[in-house]
Structure formats: C-alpha cells, structure tokens
Amino acid sequence: MIHTPAESRTVWVAQDGKCSSICDDISAEIPVALVYNGISHVVLMATPANIAELALGFSFSEGIIESKEQIYAIEISEQQHGLVADIELASAAFARLKNRRRQMSGRSGCGLCGLDSLAAVQPAITPIIRSVNLEFSKIGAALTDFNHHQRLRAQTGSVHGVAWADGDGTIVTAREDIGRHNALDKLIGWGLQAKVDWKQGFVVLSSRASFEMVMKSAITGIGCIVAVSAPTTYAIDLAHKANITLVGFARHHRQVIYTHPQFFSSLTHT
Numbered sequence: 199m200i201h202t203p204a205e206s207r208t209v210w211v212a213q214d215g216k217c218s219s220i221c222d223d224i225s226a227e228i229p230v231a232l233v234y235n236g237i238s239h240v241v242l243m244a245t246p247a248n249i250a251e252l253a254l255g256f257s258f259s260e261g262i263i264e265s266k267e268q269i270y271a272i273e274i275s276e277q278q279h280g281l282v283a284d285i286e287l288a289s290a291a292f293a294r295l296k297n298r299r300r301q302m303s304g305r306s307g308c309g310l311c312g313l314d315s316l317a318a319v320q321p322a323i324t325p326i327i328r329s330v331n332l333e334f335s336k337i338g339a340a341l342t343d344f345n346h347h348q349r350l351r352a353q354t355g356s357v358h359g360v361a362w363a364d365g366d367g368t369i370v371t372a373r374e375d376i377g378r379h380n381a382l383d384k385l386i387g388w389g390l391q392a393k394v395d396w397k398q399g400f401v402v403l404s405s406r407a408s409f410e411m412v413m414k415s416a417i418t419g420i421g422c423i424v425a426v427s428a429p430t431t432y433a434i435d436l437a438h439k440a441n442i443t444l445v446g447f448a449r450h451h452r453q454v455i456y457t458h459p460q461f462f463s464s465l466t467h468t
Contacts, residue, residue: 201226201246201276201281202226202246203225203226203245203246203247203350203374204223204225205223205224205226206221207222207224208220208221209221209222223353225350225356226246227245228243228244228246228280229243229280229281230246230249230280230281230282230283231281231282231283232253232256232257232285233282233283234262234287234292234295235287236284239295241280242377242380243376243377244375245350245380246281247374247375248373248387249274249283250272250274250387251373251386251388252283252375252380252383252384252387253283253387254266254269254387255383255384255385255386255388255390256380256383257269258390259413259414262294262295263287263288263291264291267288268290269288269291270288271284271285271286323436323440324440325439325441326416326419326440326441327441328397328461329397330398331463332443332462333367333462333464334462334463334464334465335464336363336365336366337400337424337445337448337453338450338451339366339368340363340400340402341424341426341448341449342450343368343369344359344404344426347359347372348372348374349374351404357374357381358375358378358381358403358404358405359373359403360374360378360381360384360385362385362388362394362401362402363399363400363424364399369402370399371388372385373385373388378403378404379414382401382403382411382414382415385401386414389418396420397419397421399422400421400423400424400443401415401420401422401423402424402425402426402448403423403424403426405426406425406427406430407425407427407428407429407433407444407446408430408433409430409433409436411423411425412429412433412444413436415440415442416436416440416442420442421461422443422444422461423442423444423445424445424448425445425446425447425448426447426449428446428447429444429446429456434456437458438458442457442458443455443459443461443462444456444458
C-alpha cells in the first residue's frame with residue numbers, strides 16, 4: 199500500500215434538513231515506529247510524509263543524538279499496521295539512549311507521555327548565544343506567505359504547519375503533520391540536512407507555543423519562535439531561560455512578544 203498525506207473518502211453533508219454525499223479529502227494518520235539499532239523506542243501517530251526527516255528531527259530534538267553524523271542510516275519500510283523507520287545509531291548515541299530510554303506511546307497531542315519523573319520534564323538547557331538581530335517588520339512578510347506553504351491544510355483542514363523563515367522574512371520551506379510536534383521535528387530534520395543556521399531567522403508555528411515546542415527549539419538552537427496562537431507560562435519561562443525570542447498571537451499587523459524583545463531591531467519601546 200502506498201501511503202499518501204491525504205485520502206479521498208465519501209462523507210455525508212447535512213444542511214437545511216437534507217443530506218447529500220460528496221467526496222472529501224481527509225488527512226491521513228498512521229503509526230510510525232522508530233526503531234534504533236533493532237530496538238523499538240517509540241510509536242508516533244503521524245502524517246505519512248517526510249518520515250526520514252521526522253526520524254532525524256525527533257532523534258535530535260529528544261537528545262538521542264548530538265549531531266546528524268551519529269545516524270548512519272535511516273530505512274523506511276511498510277508493515278501491516280503502519281511504517282517502520284529503522285535507524286542505525288552510532289555506538290555512543292545508542293549507549294546514551296539505553297541509559298535514558300523511556301517507554302512511551304507517542305500521541306499527536308502529547309509529547310511528554312511516559313516520562314518517569316517531574317525532573318525529567320525539563321532537561322538542562324544551555325542559553326542560545328545570539329549576535330544577529332532580526333528586523334521585526336520581516337515577521338509580517340513571513341506570516342503573509344505562510345498560508346501558501348500549508349497546502350495539506352488547505353486540502354484537508356486538519357494539520358499543523360511549521361515553517362522556517364530566513365532573516366529577510368522569506369519562508370524557505372515548511373512541513374505539515376497532524377501533530378505539531380511532528381511537524382517541527384520534520385523541519386528540524388530538514389534543517390540538519392541543509393545545515394541551517396538557526397540563529398539567522400525564525401520558526402513560524404500554526405499552533406500554540408507549547409512547552410515542548412519551545413523545548414525542541416531550544417535543544418536545536420532556534421533563536422526565535424513566531425506562533426499564530428498563544429504560549430503557555432511554562433513555555434514562556436523556558437524561552438526566557440534559553441534566550442529565545444517568543445512571539446505569540448502573530449498577525450500581520452500585530453504581535454505579542456513574550457520574551458527577549460531586545461533581539462528585534464527597528465522597534466520603538468514606549
């Protein structure tokens with residue numbers, strides 16, 4: 199079976215007391231098992247696209263690897279109930295994984311399921327060293343272009359989008375998934391392969407800025423997050439600690455800056 203990001207299904211539309219059948223495009227959702235050196239680690243419910251990037255980005259943002267060079271190969275195969283990403287890890291990374299391995303079943307709405315202690319929620323974060331200021335006006339340009347890069351959302355209406363915008367506010371690429379965490383991991387996986395300098399632009403999120411979205415960004419070294427929805431208090435505290443500029447409720451004409459506004463140039467403070 200060839201998996202596609204969307205499938206056509208028959209649905210019934212009820213309106214004004216009448217019911218009619220039409221074909222509708224529905225977002226695909228399948229289990230994706232990440233297997234490291236033959237040992238199954240986690241099952242993610244994901245959109246079947248860019249799975250190798252998802253595996254790479256998840257491995258990095260979860261601290262399983264410290265660089266993409268610690269993954270020797272990623273092979274995607276299909277099994278009866280979903281997809282399997284077989285990941286060949288360097289011995290040092292695999293030893294670290296076994297020492298901190300957590301048993302969990304990943305869900306699109308929760309990336310912290312299975313942690314065994316409250317202390318494990320927030321890892322040690324090194325503040326991101328930033329020397330380049332961003333032009334605040336460039337956020338509006340990226341937001342205007344963001345919708346054009348969410349093709350699956352336009353088709354189905356049920357996925358999250360994450361994009362990378364460079365210092366000029368130009369969206370370089372975007373990834374979509376039913377899970378906002380998965381979409382970010384796919385983007386991180388792409389960025390690792392493209393050797394992106396995460397301090398030279400910003401990430402745009404179609405979702406809220408949850409704690410885990412900020413945590414994955416902090417681990418990756420992303421200096422600025424722009425979300426169309428709100429952050430949480432925990433996310434704000436982590437962004438402040440990690441030296442990340444966090445922007446929420448982002449619209450073309452108005453944004454709310456929650457942390458580190460000093461990294462934006464051309465802003466007049468009153």
